[in-house]
Amino acid sequence: MSQQRPFYVIINNFAGGGRTRQTWLQLVPILQQRHLSYTENFTQAPGHATKLAYDLATKYHTTTAESPILLVLGGDGTLHEALNGLQQVPDNPIPLAYIPCGSGNDFARGVGITTDPQQALAQILAAQKPLTLDIGRCNDLQQHTVSYFSNNIGIGFDANVVHITNRSVTKKYLNKYHAGSLAYLASLVKAFFSQKAFPVTVTADGQQRQFKRGFVVTTTNHPYFGGGVPLLASASVYNHHLDLVIMERVNVFYFILLFAMMFRQWHTKMPPVHHFHVRKLHVQTSAAEYGQADGEDLGKRRFDLEFSVAHQDFWFVPNK
Ligand SMILES: Nc1ncnc2c1ncn2[C@@H]1O[C@H](COP(=O)(O)OP(=O)(O)OP(=O)(O)O)[C@@H](O)[C@H]1O
Structure with a gap:
Protein backbone atom coordinates (compact mmCIF):
# COMPACT_ATOMS: atom_id res chain seq x y z
CA MET A 1 0.00 0.00 0.00
CA ILE A 135 -3.90 -1.16 23.32
CA GLY A 136 -5.76 -1.67 26.58
CA ARG A 137 -9.51 -2.27 26.78
CA CYS A 138 -11.27 -1.28 29.97
CA ASN A 139 -14.73 -2.49 30.89
CA ASP A 140 -15.97 -0.21 33.64
CA LEU A 141 -18.46 -2.29 35.60
CA GLN A 142 -19.47 0.69 37.75
CA GLN A 143 -20.28 3.05 34.89
CA HIS A 144 -21.27 0.37 32.33
CA THR A 145 -18.89 1.78 29.72
CA VAL A 146 -16.10 0.35 27.60
CA SER A 147 -13.08 2.51 26.79
CA TYR A 148 -9.60 2.04 25.38
CA PHE A 149 -6.20 3.32 26.43
CA SER A 150 -2.89 3.62 24.64
CA ASN A 151 -0.80 4.28 27.77
CA ASN A 152 -2.29 3.31 31.10
CA ILE A 153 -5.16 3.53 33.55
CA GLY A 154 -4.11 4.39 37.08
CA ILE A 155 -5.95 4.54 40.40
CA GLY A 156 -4.45 6.39 43.36
CA PHE A 157 -1.25 8.40 43.37
CA ASP A 158 -0.66 8.92 39.62
CA ALA A 159 -4.32 9.81 39.12
CA ASN A 160 -4.06 12.22 42.04
CA VAL A 161 -1.07 13.82 40.29
CA VAL A 162 -3.08 14.16 37.07
CA HIS A 163 -6.00 15.64 38.98
CA ILE A 164 -3.81 18.24 40.68
CA THR A 165 -1.78 19.00 37.53
CA ASN A 166 -4.81 19.52 35.31
CA ARG A 167 -6.16 22.07 37.74
CA SER A 168 -2.87 23.82 38.26
CA VAL A 169 -2.03 27.18 36.72
CA THR A 170 1.63 26.13 36.96
CA LYS A 171 1.09 23.61 34.13
CA LYS A 172 0.05 26.34 31.68
CA TYR A 173 2.96 28.51 32.78
CA LEU A 174 5.53 25.71 32.56
CA ASN A 175 4.20 24.49 29.21
CA LYS A 176 4.96 27.91 27.77
CA TYR A 177 8.60 27.30 28.67
CA HIS A 178 8.59 23.75 27.25
CA ALA A 179 8.82 22.31 30.75
CA GLY A 180 5.50 20.46 31.03
CA SER A 181 7.11 17.52 32.81
CA LEU A 182 8.07 19.87 35.63
CA ALA A 183 4.38 20.51 36.22
CA TYR A 184 3.95 16.83 36.99
CA LEU A 185 6.93 17.00 39.30
CA ALA A 186 5.45 19.92 41.25
CA SER A 187 2.20 17.97 41.65
CA LEU A 188 4.04 14.84 42.85
CA VAL A 189 4.80 16.36 46.22
CA LYS A 190 1.26 17.60 46.78
CA ALA A 191 -0.26 14.30 45.64
CA PHE A 192 2.08 12.25 47.81
CA PHE A 193 0.89 13.88 51.01
CA SER A 194 -2.80 13.92 50.07
CA GLN A 195 -2.98 10.32 48.78
CA LYS A 196 -3.85 7.89 51.57
CA ALA A 197 -3.38 4.10 51.39
CA PHE A 198 -6.47 2.30 50.08
CA PRO A 199 -7.57 -1.35 49.79
CA VAL A 200 -7.53 -2.88 46.33
CA THR A 201 -8.56 -6.34 45.10
CA VAL A 202 -6.90 -7.82 42.01
CA THR A 203 -8.03 -10.91 40.15
CA ALA A 204 -5.45 -12.17 37.65
CA ASP A 205 -5.07 -15.63 36.10
CA GLY A 206 -8.03 -16.84 38.18
CA GLN A 207 -6.38 -15.87 41.48
CA GLN A 208 -7.63 -13.14 43.76
CA ARG A 209 -5.25 -11.04 45.84
CA GLN A 210 -5.97 -8.23 48.24
CA PHE A 211 -3.70 -5.34 49.07
CA LYS A 212 -4.63 -3.26 52.10
CA ARG A 213 -2.27 -0.36 51.45
CA GLY A 214 -2.62 0.40 47.70
CA PHE A 215 -1.00 3.66 46.59
CA VAL A 216 -0.07 3.32 42.90
CA VAL A 217 -2.37 0.90 41.06
CA THR A 218 -1.56 1.31 37.39
CA THR A 219 -2.33 -0.97 34.46
CA THR A 220 0.00 -0.10 31.62
CA ASN A 221 0.43 -0.87 27.94
CA HIS A 222 4.02 0.39 27.60
CA PRO A 223 6.87 1.43 29.94
CA TYR A 224 6.17 5.09 30.75
CA PHE A 225 3.81 7.21 32.80
CA GLY A 226 3.74 10.71 34.28
CA GLY A 227 5.84 12.36 31.56
CA GLY A 228 8.71 9.88 31.18
CA VAL A 229 8.81 7.93 34.45
CA PRO A 230 9.72 4.30 33.61
CA LEU A 231 6.99 2.48 35.51
CA LEU A 232 7.93 -0.85 33.93
CA ALA A 233 10.58 -1.15 31.21
CA SER A 234 9.43 -4.62 30.18
CA ALA A 235 5.90 -3.47 29.29
CA SER A 236 5.43 -3.58 25.54
CA VAL A 237 2.83 -2.83 22.89
CA TYR A 238 3.88 -6.00 21.05
CA ASN A 239 3.52 -8.74 23.69
CA HIS A 240 -0.31 -8.99 23.84
CA HIS A 241 -0.21 -8.57 27.62
CA LEU A 242 -0.95 -5.77 30.03
CA ASP A 243 1.14 -5.05 33.11
CA LEU A 244 -0.32 -4.02 36.44
CA VAL A 245 2.06 -2.39 38.89
CA ILE A 246 0.90 -1.97 42.47
CA MET A 247 3.00 0.07 44.84
CA GLU A 248 1.92 0.09 48.47
CA ARG A 249 1.93 3.25 50.58
CA VAL A 250 5.34 3.79 52.20
CA ASN A 251 6.91 6.74 54.00
CA VAL A 252 8.31 9.62 51.99
CA PHE A 253 11.95 8.47 52.25
CA TYR A 254 11.14 4.95 51.10
CA PHE A 255 9.03 6.41 48.30
CA ILE A 256 11.91 8.58 47.08
CA LEU A 257 14.11 5.47 47.15
CA LEU A 258 11.54 3.47 45.15
CA PHE A 259 11.15 6.34 42.70
CA ALA A 260 14.91 6.53 42.18
CA MET A 261 15.07 2.75 41.77
CA MET A 262 12.54 2.93 38.96
CA PHE A 263 15.17 4.48 36.74
CA ARG A 264 17.24 1.28 37.19
CA GLN A 265 14.12 -0.91 37.27
CA TRP A 266 15.07 -2.27 40.68
CA HIS A 267 11.77 -1.18 42.27
CA THR A 268 9.92 -4.36 41.22
CA LYS A 269 12.22 -6.40 43.49
CA MET A 270 11.21 -4.39 46.57
CA PRO A 271 8.54 -5.77 48.98
CA PRO A 272 5.99 -2.91 48.56
CA VAL A 273 5.92 -3.36 44.75
CA HIS A 274 3.84 -6.04 43.04
CA HIS A 275 3.71 -6.82 39.33
CA PHE A 276 1.17 -8.76 37.25
CA HIS A 277 1.83 -9.57 33.58
CA VAL A 278 -1.46 -10.85 32.18
CA ARG A 279 -3.90 -10.82 29.28
CA LYS A 280 -6.92 -10.21 31.53
CA LEU A 281 -7.28 -8.49 34.83
CA HIS A 282 -9.93 -7.33 37.29
CA VAL A 283 -9.18 -4.42 39.64
CA GLN A 284 -11.59 -3.26 42.35
CA THR A 285 -11.43 -0.55 44.98
CA SER A 286 -13.90 -0.36 47.84
CA ALA A 287 -13.37 3.33 48.59
CA ALA A 288 -13.56 6.35 46.27
CA GLU A 289 -10.14 7.13 44.74
CA TYR A 290 -8.86 9.27 41.89
CA GLY A 291 -8.50 7.57 38.51
CA GLN A 292 -6.77 8.54 35.29
CA ALA A 293 -6.81 7.16 31.76
CA ASP A 294 -3.91 8.23 29.50
CA GLY A 295 -3.48 11.32 31.68
CA GLU A 296 -7.17 12.25 31.52
CA ASP A 297 -8.83 12.74 34.91
CA LEU A 298 -11.53 10.12 35.62
CA GLY A 299 -12.59 11.82 38.84
CA LYS A 300 -12.81 10.36 42.32
CA ARG A 301 -14.98 7.27 42.65
CA ARG A 302 -15.06 3.58 43.41
CA PHE A 303 -13.53 1.55 40.59
CA ASP A 304 -14.50 -1.88 39.32
CA LEU A 305 -12.53 -2.40 36.11
CA GLU A 306 -11.98 -5.39 33.84
CA PHE A 307 -8.93 -5.05 31.60
CA SER A 308 -8.03 -6.94 28.44
CA VAL A 309 -5.84 -6.45 25.36
CA ALA A 310 -7.24 -4.97 22.13
CA HIS A 311 -5.48 -3.80 18.97
CA GLN A 312 -5.21 -0.68 16.84
CA ASP A 313 -3.55 -0.16 13.46
CA PHE A 314 -1.01 2.67 13.52
CA TRP A 315 0.91 4.26 10.66
CA PHE A 316 4.60 4.93 11.40
CA VAL A 317 8.00 3.27 11.44
CA PRO A 318 9.20 3.00 15.06
CA ASN A 319 12.61 4.28 16.06
CA LYS A 320 14.89 1.52 17.27
N1 LIG B 1 -10.73 23.29 21.79
C1 LIG B 1 -10.39 22.84 22.99
N2 LIG B 1 -10.51 23.63 24.09
C2 LIG B 1 -10.14 23.20 25.31
N3 LIG B 1 -9.63 21.95 25.55
C3 LIG B 1 -9.49 21.14 24.49
C4 LIG B 1 -9.84 21.53 23.17
N4 LIG B 1 -9.58 20.49 22.34
C5 LIG B 1 -9.09 19.49 23.11
N5 LIG B 1 -9.03 19.87 24.39
C6 LIG B 1 -8.54 19.11 25.57
O1 LIG B 1 -7.17 19.41 25.76
C7 LIG B 1 -6.71 18.50 26.74
C8 LIG B 1 -5.22 18.36 26.71
O2 LIG B 1 -4.82 17.68 25.58
P1 LIG B 1 -3.61 16.67 25.59
O3 LIG B 1 -3.70 15.71 26.71
O4 LIG B 1 -3.54 16.12 24.22
O5 LIG B 1 -2.37 17.64 25.83
P2 LIG B 1 -1.33 17.71 27.03
O6 LIG B 1 -2.05 17.55 28.33
O7 LIG B 1 -0.52 18.93 26.83
O8 LIG B 1 -0.40 16.47 26.71
P3 LIG B 1 -0.02 15.15 27.53
O9 LIG B 1 -1.33 14.44 27.82
O10 LIG B 1 0.86 14.38 26.60
O11 LIG B 1 0.65 15.63 28.77
C9 LIG B 1 -7.50 17.22 26.51
O12 LIG B 1 -8.16 16.88 27.71
C10 LIG B 1 -8.53 17.62 25.45
O13 LIG B 1 -9.80 17.09 25.70
Whole structure:
Protein backbone atom coordinates (compact mmCIF):
# COMPACT_ATOMS: atom_id res chain seq x y z
CA MET A 1 0.00 0.00 0.00
CA SER A 2 1.39 3.42 -0.89
CA GLN A 3 1.78 6.47 1.28
CA GLN A 4 -0.30 8.44 -1.20
CA ARG A 5 -3.25 7.92 1.11
CA PRO A 6 -4.69 11.24 2.16
CA PHE A 7 -4.39 12.47 5.72
CA TYR A 8 -7.36 13.43 7.86
CA VAL A 9 -5.69 15.64 10.44
CA ILE A 10 -6.94 16.36 13.97
CA ILE A 11 -5.09 19.20 15.69
CA ASN A 12 -5.53 20.06 19.38
CA ASN A 13 -4.19 23.55 19.73
CA PHE A 14 -4.67 23.34 23.49
CA ALA A 15 -2.14 20.52 23.93
CA GLY A 16 1.38 21.20 25.16
CA GLY A 17 0.66 24.80 26.12
CA GLY A 18 -0.69 25.93 22.71
CA ARG A 19 2.18 25.20 20.32
CA THR A 20 0.38 22.68 18.16
CA ARG A 21 -0.86 25.12 15.52
CA GLN A 22 2.73 26.33 14.93
CA THR A 23 3.91 22.74 14.69
CA TRP A 24 1.22 21.97 12.13
CA LEU A 25 2.15 25.06 10.08
CA GLN A 26 5.76 23.77 9.94
CA LEU A 27 4.59 20.42 8.61
CA VAL A 28 2.14 21.63 5.96
CA PRO A 29 4.89 22.59 3.42
CA ILE A 30 6.38 19.09 3.73
CA LEU A 31 3.04 17.50 2.81
CA GLN A 32 2.57 20.01 0.00
CA GLN A 33 6.05 19.37 -1.45
CA ARG A 34 5.16 15.68 -1.61
CA HIS A 35 1.75 16.44 -3.15
CA LEU A 36 0.02 14.64 -0.29
CA SER A 37 -3.55 15.66 0.31
CA TYR A 38 -4.90 16.45 3.75
CA THR A 39 -7.92 17.92 5.48
CA GLU A 40 -7.31 19.80 8.72
CA ASN A 41 -9.66 19.80 11.70
CA PHE A 42 -8.99 21.79 14.84
CA THR A 43 -10.62 20.42 17.99
CA GLN A 44 -13.28 22.76 19.31
CA ALA A 45 -13.68 21.33 22.81
CA PRO A 46 -12.65 18.42 25.03
CA GLY A 47 -14.05 15.22 23.51
CA HIS A 48 -14.21 16.65 19.97
CA ALA A 49 -11.35 14.45 18.74
CA THR A 50 -13.43 11.38 19.69
CA LYS A 51 -16.37 12.63 17.63
CA LEU A 52 -14.18 13.50 14.63
CA ALA A 53 -12.47 10.09 14.68
CA TYR A 54 -15.77 8.26 15.17
CA ASP A 55 -17.39 10.08 12.24
CA LEU A 56 -14.39 9.35 10.02
CA ALA A 57 -14.37 5.65 10.94
CA THR A 58 -18.13 5.40 10.37
CA LYS A 59 -17.84 7.04 6.96
CA TYR A 60 -15.15 4.68 5.69
CA HIS A 61 -16.48 1.57 7.43
CA THR A 62 -19.08 1.03 4.75
CA THR A 63 -17.24 2.15 1.63
CA THR A 64 -14.62 0.45 -0.53
CA ALA A 65 -12.91 3.79 -1.24
CA GLU A 66 -9.35 3.99 0.06
CA SER A 67 -9.55 5.38 3.57
CA PRO A 68 -7.39 8.23 4.79
CA ILE A 69 -4.82 7.98 7.55
CA LEU A 70 -5.97 9.72 10.74
CA LEU A 71 -3.10 12.00 11.75
CA VAL A 72 -3.33 13.34 15.31
CA LEU A 73 -1.35 16.36 16.52
CA GLY A 74 -1.71 16.74 20.27
CA GLY A 75 -0.74 15.11 23.53
CA ASP A 76 -1.59 11.77 25.05
CA GLY A 77 -5.08 13.03 25.87
CA THR A 78 -5.87 13.90 22.25
CA LEU A 79 -4.52 10.55 21.08
CA HIS A 80 -6.68 8.86 23.74
CA GLU A 81 -9.76 10.65 22.45
CA ALA A 82 -9.05 9.81 18.78
CA LEU A 83 -8.31 6.17 19.65
CA ASN A 84 -11.63 5.87 21.46
CA GLY A 85 -13.48 7.36 18.50
CA LEU A 86 -11.93 4.81 16.12
CA GLN A 87 -12.44 1.86 18.46
CA GLN A 88 -16.17 2.57 18.68
CA VAL A 89 -16.43 1.43 15.04
CA PRO A 90 -15.26 -2.22 14.96
CA ASP A 91 -13.17 -3.34 11.96
CA ASN A 92 -12.88 0.14 10.51
CA PRO A 93 -10.01 0.62 8.03
CA ILE A 94 -8.48 3.81 9.49
CA PRO A 95 -4.85 3.63 10.68
CA LEU A 96 -3.70 6.12 13.30
CA ALA A 97 -0.63 8.33 12.86
CA TYR A 98 0.59 10.57 15.65
CA ILE A 99 2.82 13.60 16.06
CA PRO A 100 3.39 14.25 19.78
CA CYS A 101 2.73 17.86 20.75
CA GLY A 102 1.76 17.40 24.39
CA SER A 103 3.52 18.00 27.66
CA GLY A 104 3.93 14.34 28.72
CA ASN A 105 4.15 12.50 25.38
CA ASP A 106 4.40 9.12 27.08
CA PHE A 107 2.91 7.14 24.20
CA ALA A 108 5.53 8.51 21.79
CA ARG A 109 8.29 7.62 24.24
CA GLY A 110 6.84 4.17 24.80
CA VAL A 111 6.55 3.15 21.14
CA GLY A 112 9.51 4.94 19.56
CA ILE A 113 8.09 8.11 18.01
CA THR A 114 10.45 11.06 18.23
CA THR A 115 9.20 14.29 19.82
CA ASP A 116 10.76 16.29 16.95
CA PRO A 117 7.68 16.98 14.78
CA GLN A 118 9.50 16.94 11.44
CA GLN A 119 11.20 13.66 12.26
CA ALA A 120 7.94 12.23 13.57
CA LEU A 121 6.35 13.13 10.22
CA ALA A 122 9.30 11.45 8.46
CA GLN A 123 8.56 8.28 10.49
CA ILE A 124 4.97 8.46 9.24
CA LEU A 125 5.91 9.12 5.62
CA ALA A 126 8.38 6.20 5.70
CA ALA A 127 5.62 3.71 6.55
CA GLN A 128 4.35 1.45 3.78
CA LYS A 129 1.75 -0.50 5.72
CA PRO A 130 -0.15 -0.36 9.02
CA LEU A 131 1.55 -1.45 12.21
CA THR A 132 -0.79 -3.23 14.63
CA LEU A 133 -0.07 -2.41 18.26
CA ASP A 134 -1.64 -3.57 21.51
CA ILE A 135 -3.90 -1.16 23.32
CA GLY A 136 -5.76 -1.67 26.58
CA ARG A 137 -9.51 -2.27 26.78
CA CYS A 138 -11.27 -1.28 29.97
CA ASN A 139 -14.73 -2.49 30.89
CA ASP A 140 -15.97 -0.21 33.64
CA LEU A 141 -18.46 -2.29 35.60
CA GLN A 142 -19.47 0.69 37.75
CA GLN A 143 -20.28 3.05 34.89
CA HIS A 144 -21.27 0.37 32.33
CA THR A 145 -18.89 1.78 29.72
CA VAL A 146 -16.10 0.35 27.60
CA SER A 147 -13.08 2.51 26.79
CA TYR A 148 -9.60 2.04 25.38
CA PHE A 149 -6.20 3.32 26.43
CA SER A 150 -2.89 3.62 24.64
CA ASN A 151 -0.80 4.28 27.77
CA ASN A 152 -2.29 3.31 31.10
CA ILE A 153 -5.16 3.53 33.55
CA GLY A 154 -4.11 4.39 37.08
CA ILE A 155 -5.95 4.54 40.40
CA GLY A 156 -4.45 6.39 43.36
CA PHE A 157 -1.25 8.40 43.37
CA ASP A 158 -0.66 8.92 39.62
CA ALA A 159 -4.32 9.81 39.12
CA ASN A 160 -4.06 12.22 42.04
CA VAL A 161 -1.07 13.82 40.29
CA VAL A 162 -3.08 14.16 37.07
CA HIS A 163 -6.00 15.64 38.98
CA ILE A 164 -3.81 18.24 40.68
CA THR A 165 -1.78 19.00 37.53
CA ASN A 166 -4.81 19.52 35.31
CA ARG A 167 -6.16 22.07 37.74
CA SER A 168 -2.87 23.82 38.26
CA VAL A 169 -2.03 27.18 36.72
CA THR A 170 1.63 26.13 36.96
CA LYS A 171 1.09 23.61 34.13
CA LYS A 172 0.05 26.34 31.68
CA TYR A 173 2.96 28.51 32.78
CA LEU A 174 5.53 25.71 32.56
CA ASN A 175 4.20 24.49 29.21
CA LYS A 176 4.96 27.91 27.77
CA TYR A 177 8.60 27.30 28.67
CA HIS A 178 8.59 23.75 27.25
CA ALA A 179 8.82 22.31 30.75
CA GLY A 180 5.50 20.46 31.03
CA SER A 181 7.11 17.52 32.81
CA LEU A 182 8.07 19.87 35.63
CA ALA A 183 4.38 20.51 36.22
CA TYR A 184 3.95 16.83 36.99
CA LEU A 185 6.93 17.00 39.30
CA ALA A 186 5.45 19.92 41.25
CA SER A 187 2.20 17.97 41.65
CA LEU A 188 4.04 14.84 42.85
CA VAL A 189 4.80 16.36 46.22
CA LYS A 190 1.26 17.60 46.78
CA ALA A 191 -0.26 14.30 45.64
CA PHE A 192 2.08 12.25 47.81
CA PHE A 193 0.89 13.88 51.01
CA SER A 194 -2.80 13.92 50.07
CA GLN A 195 -2.98 10.32 48.78
CA LYS A 196 -3.85 7.89 51.57
CA ALA A 197 -3.38 4.10 51.39
CA PHE A 198 -6.47 2.30 50.08
CA PRO A 199 -7.57 -1.35 49.79
CA VAL A 200 -7.53 -2.88 46.33
CA THR A 201 -8.56 -6.34 45.10
CA VAL A 202 -6.90 -7.82 42.01
CA THR A 203 -8.03 -10.91 40.15
CA ALA A 204 -5.45 -12.17 37.65
CA ASP A 205 -5.07 -15.63 36.10
CA GLY A 206 -8.03 -16.84 38.18
CA GLN A 207 -6.38 -15.87 41.48
CA GLN A 208 -7.63 -13.14 43.76
CA ARG A 209 -5.25 -11.04 45.84
CA GLN A 210 -5.97 -8.23 48.24
CA PHE A 211 -3.70 -5.34 49.07
CA LYS A 212 -4.63 -3.26 52.10
CA ARG A 213 -2.27 -0.36 51.45
CA GLY A 214 -2.62 0.40 47.70
CA PHE A 215 -1.00 3.66 46.59
CA VAL A 216 -0.07 3.32 42.90
CA VAL A 217 -2.37 0.90 41.06
CA THR A 218 -1.56 1.31 37.39
CA THR A 219 -2.33 -0.97 34.46
CA THR A 220 0.00 -0.10 31.62
CA ASN A 221 0.43 -0.87 27.94
CA HIS A 222 4.02 0.39 27.60
CA PRO A 223 6.87 1.43 29.94
CA TYR A 224 6.17 5.09 30.75
CA PHE A 225 3.81 7.21 32.80
CA GLY A 226 3.74 10.71 34.28
CA GLY A 227 5.84 12.36 31.56
CA GLY A 228 8.71 9.88 31.18
CA VAL A 229 8.81 7.93 34.45
CA PRO A 230 9.72 4.30 33.61
CA LEU A 231 6.99 2.48 35.51
CA LEU A 232 7.93 -0.85 33.93
CA ALA A 233 10.58 -1.15 31.21
CA SER A 234 9.43 -4.62 30.18
CA ALA A 235 5.90 -3.47 29.29
CA SER A 236 5.43 -3.58 25.54
CA VAL A 237 2.83 -2.83 22.89
CA TYR A 238 3.88 -6.00 21.05
CA ASN A 239 3.52 -8.74 23.69
CA HIS A 240 -0.31 -8.99 23.84
CA HIS A 241 -0.21 -8.57 27.62
CA LEU A 242 -0.95 -5.77 30.03
CA ASP A 243 1.14 -5.05 33.11
CA LEU A 244 -0.32 -4.02 36.44
CA VAL A 245 2.06 -2.39 38.89
CA ILE A 246 0.90 -1.97 42.47
CA MET A 247 3.00 0.07 44.84
CA GLU A 248 1.92 0.09 48.47
CA ARG A 249 1.93 3.25 50.58
CA VAL A 250 5.34 3.79 52.20
CA ASN A 251 6.91 6.74 54.00
CA VAL A 252 8.31 9.62 51.99
CA PHE A 253 11.95 8.47 52.25
CA TYR A 254 11.14 4.95 51.10
CA PHE A 255 9.03 6.41 48.30
CA ILE A 256 11.91 8.58 47.08
CA LEU A 257 14.11 5.47 47.15
CA LEU A 258 11.54 3.47 45.15
CA PHE A 259 11.15 6.34 42.70
CA ALA A 260 14.91 6.53 42.18
CA MET A 261 15.07 2.75 41.77
CA MET A 262 12.54 2.93 38.96
CA PHE A 263 15.17 4.48 36.74
CA ARG A 264 17.24 1.28 37.19
CA GLN A 265 14.12 -0.91 37.27
CA TRP A 266 15.07 -2.27 40.68
CA HIS A 267 11.77 -1.18 42.27
CA THR A 268 9.92 -4.36 41.22
CA LYS A 269 12.22 -6.40 43.49
CA MET A 270 11.21 -4.39 46.57
CA PRO A 271 8.54 -5.77 48.98
CA PRO A 272 5.99 -2.91 48.56
CA VAL A 273 5.92 -3.36 44.75
CA HIS A 274 3.84 -6.04 43.04
CA HIS A 275 3.71 -6.82 39.33
CA PHE A 276 1.17 -8.76 37.25
CA HIS A 277 1.83 -9.57 33.58
CA VAL A 278 -1.46 -10.85 32.18
CA ARG A 279 -3.90 -10.82 29.28
CA LYS A 280 -6.92 -10.21 31.53
CA LEU A 281 -7.28 -8.49 34.83
CA HIS A 282 -9.93 -7.33 37.29
CA VAL A 283 -9.18 -4.42 39.64
CA GLN A 284 -11.59 -3.26 42.35
CA THR A 285 -11.43 -0.55 44.98
CA SER A 286 -13.90 -0.36 47.84
CA ALA A 287 -13.37 3.33 48.59
CA ALA A 288 -13.56 6.35 46.27
CA GLU A 289 -10.14 7.13 44.74
CA TYR A 290 -8.86 9.27 41.89
CA GLY A 291 -8.50 7.57 38.51
CA GLN A 292 -6.77 8.54 35.29
CA ALA A 293 -6.81 7.16 31.76
CA ASP A 294 -3.91 8.23 29.50
CA GLY A 295 -3.48 11.32 31.68
CA GLU A 296 -7.17 12.25 31.52
CA ASP A 297 -8.83 12.74 34.91
CA LEU A 298 -11.53 10.12 35.62
CA GLY A 299 -12.59 11.82 38.84
CA LYS A 300 -12.81 10.36 42.32
CA ARG A 301 -14.98 7.27 42.65
CA ARG A 302 -15.06 3.58 43.41
CA PHE A 303 -13.53 1.55 40.59
CA ASP A 304 -14.50 -1.88 39.32
CA LEU A 305 -12.53 -2.40 36.11
CA GLU A 306 -11.98 -5.39 33.84
CA PHE A 307 -8.93 -5.05 31.60
CA SER A 308 -8.03 -6.94 28.44
CA VAL A 309 -5.84 -6.45 25.36
CA ALA A 310 -7.24 -4.97 22.13
CA HIS A 311 -5.48 -3.80 18.97
CA GLN A 312 -5.21 -0.68 16.84
CA ASP A 313 -3.55 -0.16 13.46
CA PHE A 314 -1.01 2.67 13.52
CA TRP A 315 0.91 4.26 10.66
CA PHE A 316 4.60 4.93 11.40
CA VAL A 317 8.00 3.27 11.44
CA PRO A 318 9.20 3.00 15.06
CA ASN A 319 12.61 4.28 16.06
CA LYS A 320 14.89 1.52 17.27
N1 LIG B 1 -10.73 23.29 21.79
C1 LIG B 1 -10.39 22.84 22.99
N2 LIG B 1 -10.51 23.63 24.09
C2 LIG B 1 -10.14 23.20 25.31
N3 LIG B 1 -9.63 21.95 25.55
C3 LIG B 1 -9.49 21.14 24.49
C4 LIG B 1 -9.84 21.53 23.17
N4 LIG B 1 -9.58 20.49 22.34
C5 LIG B 1 -9.09 19.49 23.11
N5 LIG B 1 -9.03 19.87 24.39
C6 LIG B 1 -8.54 19.11 25.57
O1 LIG B 1 -7.17 19.41 25.76
C7 LIG B 1 -6.71 18.50 26.74
C8 LIG B 1 -5.22 18.36 26.71
O2 LIG B 1 -4.82 17.68 25.58
P1 LIG B 1 -3.61 16.67 25.59
O3 LIG B 1 -3.70 15.71 26.71
O4 LIG B 1 -3.54 16.12 24.22
O5 LIG B 1 -2.37 17.64 25.83
P2 LIG B 1 -1.33 17.71 27.03
O6 LIG B 1 -2.05 17.55 28.33
O7 LIG B 1 -0.52 18.93 26.83
O8 LIG B 1 -0.40 16.47 26.71
P3 LIG B 1 -0.02 15.15 27.53
O9 LIG B 1 -1.33 14.44 27.82
O10 LIG B 1 0.86 14.38 26.60
O11 LIG B 1 0.65 15.63 28.77
C9 LIG B 1 -7.50 17.22 26.51
O12 LIG B 1 -8.16 16.88 27.71
C10 LIG B 1 -8.53 17.62 25.45
O13 LIG B 1 -9.80 17.09 25.70
